[in-house]
Amino acid sequence: MLNKQLLSPKSIAVIGASNDVSKPGGKILLNLQEHKYKGKLYAVNPRDPEIQGIKTFAKVDELPMIDLAILAIPAKLCPQTVEILAHTKKTKAFIVISAGFSEESEQGAEWERQMVETVKSVGGVLIGPNCIGALTPEYAGVFTSPIPKFDPKGCDFVSGSGATAVFIMESGIPKGLHFANVFSVGNSAQIGVEEVLEYWDKTYDPETSAPVKMLYVESIHNPDKFLWHASSLIRKGCKIAGIKAGSSEAGSRAASSHTGAMTSSDSAVEALFRKAGIVRCYGREELTTVASIFMFEELKGKNMAIITHAGGPAVMLTDALEDGGLRIPRLPDTKVKAALKDKLFPGSSVENPIDFLATGNAEQLGAIIDACENDFDDIDGMAVIFGSPGLQPVTDVYKVLSDKMKTCKKPIYPILPSVINVQKDVAYFISSGNVNFPDEVLLGRALTKVYRTPKPSDENIYLEGVDVAEIRRVVESCENGYMPPEKIHALLKAASIPFAQERVVQSVDEAAEAAKELGFPLVMKVVGPVHKTEVGGVSLNIRDEDMVRKEFARLMKIKGTTAVLMAEQAEGIELFIGASYQDKFGHVMLCGMGGIFVEVFKDVTSGLAPLTFPEAHSMIRNLKAYKIINGYRGMEGVDKDKFAEIIVRLSSMLRFAVEIKEMDLNPLLGKGDRILAVDARIRIEK
Amino acid sequence: MLNKQLLSPKSIAVIGASNDVSKPGGKILLNLQEHKYKGKLYAVNPRDPEIQGIKTFAKVDELPMIDLAILAIPAKLCPQTVEILAHTKKTKAFIVISAGFSEESEQGAEWERQMVETVKSVGGVLIGPNCIGALTPEYAGVFTSPIPKFDPKGCDFVSGSGATAVFIMESGIPKGLHFANVFSVGNSAQIGVEEVLEYWDKTYDPETSAPVKMLYVESIHNPDKFLWHASSLIRKGCKIAGIKAGSSEAGSRAASSHTGAMTSSDSAVEALFRKAGIVRCYGREELTTVASIFMFEELKGKNMAIITHAGGPAVMLTDALEDGGLRIPRLPDTKVKAALKDKLFPGSSVENPIDFLATGNAEQLGAIIDACENDFDDIDGMAVIFGSPGLQPVTDVYKVLSDKMKTCKKPIYPILPSVINVQKDVAYFISSGNVNFPDEVLLGRALTKVYRTPKPSDENIYLEGVDVAEIRRVVESCENGYMPPEKIHALLKAASIPFAQERVVQSVDEAAEAAKELGFPLVMKVVGPVHKTEVGGVSLNIRDEDMVRKEFARLMKIKGTTAVLMAEQAEGIELFIGASYQDKFGHVMLCGMGGIFVEVFKDVTSGLAPLTFPEAHSMIRNLKAYKIINGYRGMEGVDKDKFAEIIVRLSSMLRFAVEIKEMDLNPLLGKGDRILAVDARIRIEK
Known part of the structure; x- marks a missing residue:
């Protein structure tokens, strides 16, 4: 499992550090410094005596004791480097950025095994190789950008692919998605997605841990462990969204006529995610949308109110939500509704969607949200659509929206579509800790997917009557x-x-006895003749003993008959x-x-x-x-x-x-x- | 139909112009000036003698002759203003921005009717009321922003909702979607979506017209006209993507047990779009993605090559494309393939997806694209995924990609996911006239949707044998x-x-005669008895005249039988x-x-x-x-x-x-x- 040297290292050494920040060993040192790692930072490079103003050693042997080593050197040099660090520098945590291991050659696989062995022998952990690194509250140990804003109550993220992890962050950041810890596990030599889940599960604290986890997985090595920790996390109140890429390859396997063989490995993944309670996503946009939804209070029921200043997007959102099983119910004709209508401009609609017109203002939005929060009991959540044609400022509207999102008990999903017209306002809205869903239909589909994902199942095995x-x-x-x-x-x-029972009988009394055991109705068939039906050797709907006796006599007379098979009639x-x-x-x-x-x-x-x-x-x-x-x-x-x-x-x-x-x-x-x-x-x- | 005064007005008057650019009458004048309308521009405002540096008149009566009038004044003042302009200023084109007409009240509907009548009486056209205006190559006649870059070979767009039009443009612009003409038809008092389609159809010139049309429609008033012009445009080589919002309301109508009544109005829309050959979209993101796809050469077959420097997105794109019916075939093992592999770094894959690794460069990308274009004959199109982890510049890669996109005959869809890391490079790529699809799965789904949409059907009515x-x-x-x-x-x-024929017969000769007419096999049933089967009054599988005669005799003996019904056996x-x-x-x-x-x-x-x-x-x-x-x-x-x-x-x-x-x-x-x-x-x- 992940250890404290990896998570909160008192010292980090970048092996293969460089002044060239277009190289991984340069960029990672830059990231560590720029994002204010507070421990001791060292660099190792045989040529440069000082790198990026950091104390630099020519060889790892010269380093002081080191908690975490980040390796960005050729693969073949890694095993020995790991060994020196593990055995002489008490290093218990390694992030190996370098590629050229098991993903490339048998020789590389051997180096990978050697590193794992060394690390295990000192009870340490190894992230990678062939990864972009890790981001924790303490340090930015990746060689990539962007470095998302750290938020302990944001989103934890583990990815089996480094580049994809970057692209997923690039998809999430513009929506306002915040990140806590990010681990790129690369070849998963020692630490894979399962081990990260295990760590998150075992250390989960509802007060301090990140409540949302994102996964990008290309293969699941240990489904039992994956299931155990994922479902345990969800039972503890966590929410998990995940991509398992590669559904089509499996899907395209020739379908077998044998139903049992229809299960492709993708249906196993599907079943695993469902059993764990993970929301399965099929693309970066969907993943970050679902994770953004997870940042809100859970939708308790299926009734949504749509609050909008423009008709079109509200209609499209209604279509998407209803299509996915959520409901946009008419609001009841109450005094509250009439009073609310009075607060809006003429022509506004207080049906659902609630349309308060292009001229609608902040005060009206507040009144509508308050009514949905406090008075319309049937409403479980709200979606607010508010863009700008480019005339009036929307700052005050977004302020009200942001405030209400923080104080209301019902979730309020904001759809701010004017990413050009009010770019700054949207940016400010996001910088206040909110997420934004720029497209209502993508939100609608993700929301219904979240709503329809079942809770994790419990672990008991039903054994009553199972011998x-x-x-x-x-x-x-x-x-x-x-x-x-x-x-x-x-x-x-x-x-x-229950299986349709059968008896083969050879006397009429045996037949009567068997009928008592099997119960009625019964089927009786000749044993012996090949074409049973053609010789009149099949009798259905035998309903009493009398019929049993008559039919037995008749059947036994059929040529070639040696016995009679009696079976429960299903x-x-x-x-x-x-x-x-x-x-x-x-x-x-x-x-x-x-x-x-x-x-x-x-x-x-x-x-x-x-x-x-x-x-x-x-x-x-x-x-x-x-x-x-x-x-x-x-x-x-x-x-x-x-x-x-x-x-x-x-x-x-x-x-x-x-x-x-x-x-x-x-x-x-x-x-x-x-x-x-x-x-x-x-x-x-x- | 739209006239030249609307499309290329020699003079425009903004009625209700203002110095306050947060008001429609102010912003529209600003847009007209900033986007360099070249004709004569006048303003009308009773209070200000000069507005935004433009010659201003206190009353419309004082104006010179005017081609196009844009009205941003209270609804009740509009009918009279239109009348003065139409009858004394030879104005033949009107854009009425103002709201407060048929969408609000019966009085408003009356004003709307008056305006249409006046405009029709002088053979003019009226856009609106209750709209954001129009954008043409000649002028930016909208009160909203953003004003997209004008491109005659971009996308024509007509919208039944003004705010939605703005949001759709805001979704398309960041992808690099360009626009030619944009019409917001508002209440469609005289000119609706159908009339704009008619105009586009009748004036379509493959050399000069915009080859792509986008529609946002909330209701279709004249489906015949809509179908006629949309399918005609597509037959002329145009491509159309459209949203018809409001599918769910119809979908939720109680299903009838009567199958014929299962057709909801949404299935009518669905059938209409399919018959016309329009790609039906369900959200802004999907609409602008499909329109962006339309900017490429058409995909001629279903085999795609995926070219990538990162595994994850390629796998997800493969899933999405295969799921939708496109194919990512293995590339044939040829010399070309071997030679291509030699040009790439060790560890690259020249299967499909073609993965040329995180370190892959511009030259390699060029070689891969060339091979797919010239050597792999089975490949119909390419998708190139290239982002950046933030280390190396990607400028040269995007340059090669952009060049190849312009010269290759097979379409190349770019997926540039690093919208933060290489924001400037992506912006430059787009500014060179390219579109970008930041999310591979959204592209994949849209691409398969386009691929699966049938061509418009022809108009012939099949009348052979139809009397x-x-x-x-x-x-x-x-x-x-x-x-x-x-x-x-x-x-x-x-x-x-063909309908199962029946005859009621009362004599055995009649029965034989009927059998000849009906043909075999036949069903014979008693006429008279209520419980026909129970009295043995139904005979199936009558195969010759002999059986007819025997069964007739038998059936007529059954109690209560007055005749025999003979029917073709289906x-x-x-x-x-x-x-x-x-x-x-x-x-x-x-x-x-x-x-x-x-x-x-x-x-x-x-x-x-x-x-x-x-x-x-x-x-x-x-x-x-x-x-x-x-x-x-x-x-x-x-x-x-x-x-x-x-x-x-x-x-x-x-x-x-x-x-x-x-x-x-x-x-x-x-x-x-x-x-x-x-x-x-x-x-x-x-």
């Missing part, structure tokens, strides 16, 4: 490959998954549950309606095992076919609690059967609370 | 309300729509075609698969009647259920040409039957080229 010992016995008794039917039955029984809506094991992620569960619903409409939702009941319910609710499952046009639906229970049980079962690489219950037939798996395929790979 | 005279006879013979079955049959027959996939008449738009046609596909999955596409074959095919192809219609997993599909023909014929029929307000063919059953309408409902309202 773990028996599950292990069955799995261990299986060979690699597809499990035989009897093993599948045994396995599903151990997890209390009926109702066709459902499926699938799962596939994804390396490191574990089992990704899928559910949906079977057949064309999954194959043509791709109507599938996913979750990461083990699942909780709320998660399973959310998977079911998010199906497009939810209406059908819920009972549609007189057709009886499926008991959703029962369906959810089956999904949860299966996910618990899989947790103890990692040898199961693919599982496919397809179909399950469901009507009311009677849901029966009719067919199942399970593939084992040990 | 217009008979259609009129049938419609005219109907009362208001739902048409009786025999009328529906007659109507569909007149349009050559089978196959369930389809539906619906239509509803939308005020001013005409008939919006819908198609899809029936039942839950439309009701649960909302899998419906729409188009505006009359439809062409390419449009109908596009409607079918865009259904999610297309795979099923196409034949799925051994299940025979439907002949798409036949299905398209039925849709087209119905749309032609409706063109001559505006009295049909709702039509619902549900289901049609289709298998191969045999598609039969089985049930139809048509509602007439004259």
Whole structure:
């Protein structure tokens, strides 16, 4: 985990420092000085005796004891340098800017391993290599610009890509997004995104820690750790927005006809983010917009008031919010509403959007916000649109807006579109600690995305009726490959998954006995003949013992019949549950309606095992076919609690059967609370 | 239509001019002067003898002859002022900035009508009232800022909202979007968006006209005119991007169970834009991004090369493009590729994305672009991502990029994300006439949207086998309300729509005769008994005359049977075609698969009647259920040409039957080229 030498070093040495600030070793020293690092700062350079006015040593051996070393020297020199520092200078923190390691060659990978080994041997930490560095409250240890304004209650940010981290900051800063700590983890040799999350989680203090975390991730090495700390942080009150780039590569993999195999690695990421409660973003603009939204009080409900001095943007925002599931309700016709209308200019509208016209002023804006805050109880949040055609100053309006944003309990999202006309006013507004959303539609979409992201799920594994010992016995008794039917039955029984039961009987009394065990209605089929239907060897809807006896006699007379198979008759809506094991992620569960619903409409939702009941319910609710499952046009639906229970049980079962690489219950037939798996395929790979 | 006095006035008078530039009448005079209007400029103001150094008259009566008058005086004074100018000063063009007309009160609407009448009586034009004015190559006749740089080959823009127009320009200018003419039509008293489109269409000259048009529309008064001129412009080589705000209000209307009634007014807009070939946008950022894309050569195919010096943004752009249907193909392993790799630094990748590393330089960028332009034939366009971490200057890189953008035949979209680090370089890049897309994902989404927008459809009405005279006879013979079955049959027959035919027969010879007419297979049902199935009164799959005779005899013996109904037996996939008449738009046609596909999955596409074959095919192809219609997993599909023909014929029929307000063919059953309408409902309202 990150240590105090990295976070609050008493001394920093820049190895490979330079007077040329267009070089990383020059720029990083400049940044450290310009942003007022208060500890002792040293430079190492074999040629220059003084660099940027800083005491410079020709060799690392000559340095005094050093807490943090920042290396900007050729890769091949790094391992030895790290070793000297670690072993003779008590250095416990390293940031290796240099590239040319595992990302480039096998030799580089070896150097990287050597450094990690050395660092580990002294209990230190290593950031990088191949990164831009770190920004903390204490120092600006990056070789890039811009250096964002430090704000302990701003945004913590960890990025798997250095350049992308810069571009993300460049997207956030103009919106007014502030940053606390920024870590660029580069090759993640020792410290990756997961370790930074771990540190943030373990040290989280609601009073002092940054309440918002941003992630840019290209690969997740340890999904369990990622999930654990991300969801823990969110449970502690933190909010996390993240990009996991690379969805399309996975998405373009040839779709398999086997539903369980439909889970791409991107669906695993999707499921992981959802389980953790992270808002998944797909671009820099969206990421910084969501992080900016996180700077506000949480929207408690779905009703928004839009307050505007111009019609168009309010209409577009209404479209975007309603489209994403938020609501712009009509305001109730009360005295308050009438009184508010009186305070506005003629022609203003106090419906919702509240349009107080191009001539609307600061005082009116204050009155509208107050009414929404105090009087319109249904309203959960506000969006205020106020630009300028370039005539009147807007300073007083932005002042009122800024004040109200700080005092109101309901969140107020400002949309100040006139980034040219009132550039200075917008800049002042931002410099007062506010964020701005210049485009209402981008805000609207991000806001609905935040609103729709579920809370992290809890960690309990549901084990009622799940016989773990028996599950292990069955799995261990299986060979690699597809499990035989009897093993599948045994396995599903151990997890209390209802499966259409079967009995093969050879006498009429056996048949009557089996019927009692199986219950009615029943299906009876001949055993022996190949084309069962054509020889009249299938009887459906057997409803009583009398019918059992008659049909048994009839069936046994059919040529080639050696016995009769009796099975529970499943009926109702066709459902499926699938799962596939994804390396490191574990089992990704899928559910949906079977057949064309999954194959043509791709109507599938996913979750990461083990699942909780709320998660399973959310998977079911998010199906497009939810209406059908819920009972549609007189057709009886499926008991959703029962369906959810089956999904949860299966996910618990899989947790103890990692040898199961693919599982496919397809179909399950469901009507009311009677849901029966009719067919199942399970593939084992040990 | 717009006249030369409005577009190139020899003289302009600002009525209500002021020395106070925070007032519209002051600011507009300032804009006219600052942006060097070359004609004669006069001011009218009863109090000040000189305003902003301009010759000022106390009353309009004192003015000389005036081409264009811009009114910024109280609404109630406008009608009289217009009258004096029109009748005594030969003024033929008016821009009425003032508000307080039809948008505010009945009195205002009356003043507005008076002005229009006066202006029409002298053959003049009126822009507004309640608008920000107009920007043309000759003058800056708006009271707002910013005044964008004039570029005759930039973007023409017409807006139904003044403030929104300002905000849209403020969104476009920082991207480098240039403008030619801008019209704010306000209340559209005489000149609306349609009339501006008409003018652009009629005067379009590929050599001199602006090749890109942007629209912001809140309501479409004359969809026919809108469609005609927009599609005509696009056929002439123009590109149009538009926002029609207000989709959600319509979207939230209670969904009707009647499919034909599912067409909301927004689906009419959607169908109109698609038919015209306009790229529909949903926000300012998207609109100006699409308009910026229009400034490039058209992307001829779907294969893009991504050229980048940073991995992250390239991955995110790949995701966005692939997600939207464009492709980032692997580059072929050729000598060219090997030679290109040799020119780049070690560690660079010449797969696609082509990553030439953080250290990549201008020369390398040039080589990569040249290879994509000349050697990689599969590549249709390029996106270049180049930001800066703040170390090296990027001037030479941006110079190469700018040069290549001007000389290459394939479009090159620049993504310069470092809007802070290299602010000046980006500004210089833009000032050289280039646009910039700061966010790769927003570009990616807009680019795929442009790529997927179909070309405008042609205007021919398909009339083969559509008996217009008979259609009129049938419609005219109907009362208001739902048409009786025999009328529906007659109507569909007149349009050559295959409908499951029926005959009621009372003798066995009649039955045999009917069978010959109807063809096999047949359905035979008893006429008389209520519960036909329960009494065994329904026979399916009648395949020859012999069976007809036997079944007739059997059915007639069933108690209560008075006759036998014989009908063509339809089978196959369930389809539906619906239509509803939308005020001013005409008939919006819908198609899809029936039942839950439309009701649960909302899998419906729409188009505006009359439809062409390419449009109908596009409607079918865009259904999610297309795979099923196409034949799925051994299940025979439907002949798409036949299905398209039925849709087209119905749309032609409706063109001559505006009295049909709702039509619902549900289901049609289709298998191969045999598609039969089985049930139809048509509602007439004259």
